[in-house]
Amino acid sequence: MKWKQNRTLTERFWDLVDRRADNECWPWLGSHYNNGYGHMYVGTGRTNRRTVPAHKVAYWVGFGEWLEAPIVTRHTCDNRDCVNFVNHLIKGSKKDNMQDAVERGRMPHGKNHYAFKHGKYSKYKEAA
Numbered sequence: 001m002k003w004k005q006n007r008t009l010t011e012r013f014w015d016l017v018d019r020r021a022d023n024e025c026w027p028w029l030g031s032h033y034n035n036g037y038g039h040m041y042v043g044t045g046r047t048n049r050r051t052v053p054a055h056k057v058a059y060w061v062g063f064g065e066w067l068e069a070p071i072v073t074r075h076t077c078d079n080r081d082c083v084n085f086v087n088h089l090i091k092g093s094k095k096d097n098m099q100d101a102v103e104r105g106r107m108p109h110g111k112n113h114y115a116f117k118h119g120k121y122s123k124y125k126e127a128a
């Protein structure tokens with residue numbers, strides 16, 4: 001049977017979303033990258049067919065815009081699996097992402113960082 005690409009990307013997207021209330025996370029039901037982000041195939045043929053992050057597709061479905069680096073689609077809910085573009089996805093930069101990570105304590109920083117505690121960053125010690 002010949003594969004027919006007769007459905008739009010938007011239709012295929014919704015097939016793979018567990019759509020819930022606007023203030024909840026919408027889990028991605030499709031495949032995931034190793035890093036936890038969902039993904040789906042776009043394009044057809046050997047050269048065009050590729051995967052894109054599900055939340056990037058979500059942003060496009062919601063806002064009609066493909067965000068390309070250094071502009072990225074960001075999660076306000078910190079849930080990589082989430083594609084809730086109504087409330088949880090916003091446009092941002094990679095720098096914003098880093099800043100968020102710091103604020104949420106995922107990145108080493110400040111007095112709690114082991115290197116600080118072990119005296120490797122003396123200039124931070126002096127400033128503290």
Ligand SMILES: [Zn+2]
Pocket residue numbers: 024025026077078079082083084088
């Ligand atoms: Zn979410």
